[in-house]
Amino acid sequence: MLEQQLVNGVVLGATYALFAIGFTLMFGVMGVINLTYGVYFALGAFAALWSTQGLGLPIWAALPVGALVAGVLAVVLDTLLLTRLRRAKAPELASLMVTLGATLFLYAGMAAALGTEIRRFPAEVFSGGAYSLGDVRVGTTQLLILAAAIVLMLALLALVRGSRLGLAIRAVAENPDAASLMGINGALMLRVVSFLSGAIGGAAGVLVGLNFNAIQPFMGEHMMLRGFAVIIVGGLGDLRGALLAGLLVGLAEVLTAAYLSSTLKDMIAFALLVATLWFRPLGLFGRAAAKRA
Amino acid sequence: MALLTVQGLTRRFQGLVAVDSVDFTVTPGTVHGLIGPNGAGKTTLFNLVSGVLAPSAGSVRLGDQPLDGLPPYRRTALGLARTFQNIRIFSEMTVLENVMTGLHTRLSATWGILLRSPGFRAEERQAKAKARDLLAFVGLSEAADIRAGDLPYGDQRRLEIARALACEPRLVLLDEPAAGMNPAETHALLGLLRRLRDERGLTLLLVEHDMPLVMSLCDRLTVLNFGRRIADGTPAEVRAHPAVIEAYLGTGSHEAGASREAVK
Known part of the structure; x- marks a missing residue:
């Protein structure tokens, strides 16, 4: 049974890693813990749900819809909530509080508008069947989740680490003033980063919603706590660290549920968090700087 | 035509007038030095020219292009580049x-x-x-x-x-390029800055406290004191200018000069 649990753990871990990589990108570039990230996660899942239910789109087409909707919302919210604070060079705590307030407002709004009952994807989304390899069973949906998460993460890493747009983003992350004097439009780069991380968060919402087949407005709130644990274990602002830590937390959760107890499952991410802060306070791969996006 | 034209440039911080209606022009292909005692407003002037700060009054033109109101990244695209007093490379x-x-x-x-x-x-x-x-x-x-x-x-x-x-600049602003350098490094820097002008045809505007460097490198100098322009000219002219001597050596020398006059 261990092989089966490992497969499930890797699939779950890949969705956590995807969620965390978008979150840590936002933090790494903006220098602000943006709690609205959980809202993009939930909204992405809902957008994909409507696309499959209302428009009859297949799930592979609903995924980019979810990502796009979440990405656009992220740009809008960042512009509304944080632009003025950035211009005024407000302390980080002010930005954190603003996003906290907005998040509470948005969750409540979503709950009022959409209801709090758990929604499920239509049955035909899961009609792909499963492959068996000996005792190990891998669903088509699981494969899709894994493939989508891996492709998105690699694409983001390639963009940030290996392209000129990524270079400009890293320049803004490290020193906005100097970047501006290099001719880089910092405000535009922040919008690009908002969009990218919002879209990644939205895509993670679709995939997590698919994995558990459960979508509801507060799904983002539960995920955010785990997301914090993952990005701290991975090292704040460290994309590759978030990827590996996400996989680690996913695997640890599945194995804990399978071999210890499912009530301990929700504890494991935080046990890892405490252990990391204890032994490697800058994250698993941590160096001192937080701005390594 | 002048590459950089600064006209009536003023910046107030609450009560303090850090830069007070300063005028000067920078000729293409020259090294232009901006000097003055500490607190004279040199760095503020740099920030106004590069667009990091907005002026309270006055205007800045690059060639015939007005820069007023443009953010730094647009000024860079038009041909203005800058280095900082405290180095700001992307260290990661x-x-x-x-x-x-x-x-x-x-x-x-x-x-x-x-x-x-x-x-x-x-x-x-x-x-x-x-x-x-x-x-x-x-x-x-x-x-x-x-x-x-x-x-x-x-x-x-x-x-x-x-x-x-x-950034393929036409004009490079250098804010205290020799700050914190040892004599050997300063000497190498002097060679590099000369090559920028002579081999690349660049125009440089620099703030610098190292007077031997300024005097041997610059084609022209603008001197600020308390935010005002007190002198403008070649290094030799500026060195002989009474207001400059007074600004650097204090009013004592002025009084000394006055008493010498009286003695005569």
């Missing part, structure tokens, strides 16, 4: 990547990045080649793949200059 990037950030405005494809078009790849190769050329010019070829933060101080300064050159 490699030396080569630092220079490539300066090439940003000079490259067209932004969305081509996502498509990885052949045109984009060719441009990317050219950008790398150009960045390496610039590193060679400032003498940092060997260090291209080192983390920029690990470079020695003098080399970081040269990297900052290479990065500014990557």
Whole structure:
């Protein structure tokens, strides 16, 4: 049974890693813990749900819809909530509080508008069947989740680490003033980063919603706590660290549920968090700087 | 025609007038020095010219292009580059990547990045080649793949200059380029700045406290004191200017001069 649990753990871990990589990108570039990230996660899942239910789109087409909707919302919210604070060079705590307030407002709004009952994807989304390899069973949906998460993460890493747009983003992350004097439009780069991380968060919402087949407005709130644990274990602002830590937390959760107890499952991410802060306070791969996006 | 024209430039901070209706022009192909005692408003003036600060009054033109109201990144695109008093390289990037950030405005494809078009790849190769050329010019070829933060101080300064050159500027603002350098490093810097003017035809505007450097390098000087322009001219003219001597040596020398007059 261990092989089966490992497969499930890797699939779950890949969705956590995807969620965390978008979150840590936002933090790494903006220098602000943006709690609205959980809202993009939930909204992405809902957008994909409507696309499959209302428009009859297949799930592979609903995924980019979810990502796009979440990405656009992220740009809008960042512009509304944080632009003025950035211009005024407000302390980080002010930005954190603003996003906290907005998040509470948005969750409540979503709950009022959409209801709090758990929604499920239509049955035909899961009609792909499963492959068996000996005792190990891998669903088509699981494969899709894994493939989508891996492709998105690699694409983001390639963009940030290996392209000129990524270079400009890293320049803004490290020193906005100097970047501006290099001719880089910092405000535009922040919008690009908002969009990218919002879209990644939205895509993670679709995939997590698919994995558990459960979508509801507060799904983002539960995920955010785990997301914090993952990005701290991975090292704040460290994309590759978030990827590996996400996989680690996913695997640890599945194995804990399978071999210890499912009530301990929700504890494991935080046990890892405490252990990391204890032994490697800058994250698993941590160096001192937080701005390594 | 002047490359840079500063007219009536003023900046107030609450009660303090840090820069007070300053006028001067910078001639193309020259090294122009901006000097004055501490607190004279030199760095504020730099910030006004590069667009980091908005002026309370006055205007700045690059060639015949007014810069007023433009954000720094637009001024860079128009040909204005700058280095800082306290070095601001991107220390987490490699030396080569630092220079490539300066090439940003000079490259067209932004969305081509996502498509990885052949045109984009060719441009990317050219950008790398150009960045390496610039590193060679400032003498940092060997260090291209080192983390920029690990470079020695003098080399970081040269990297900052290479990065500014990557923006293909017409005018480079250098804020205390020799600050914190030992005599050997200062000497090498002097050679590099001269080569910028003589080999690349660049125009430099610099703030500097190292007077031997300023006097031997600059073609023209503008002297500020308490935010006002008190003198303007060649190094020899400025050195002999009574207001400059007074600003640097204090009113005592003025009184001494006055009493000498009285004695006569």
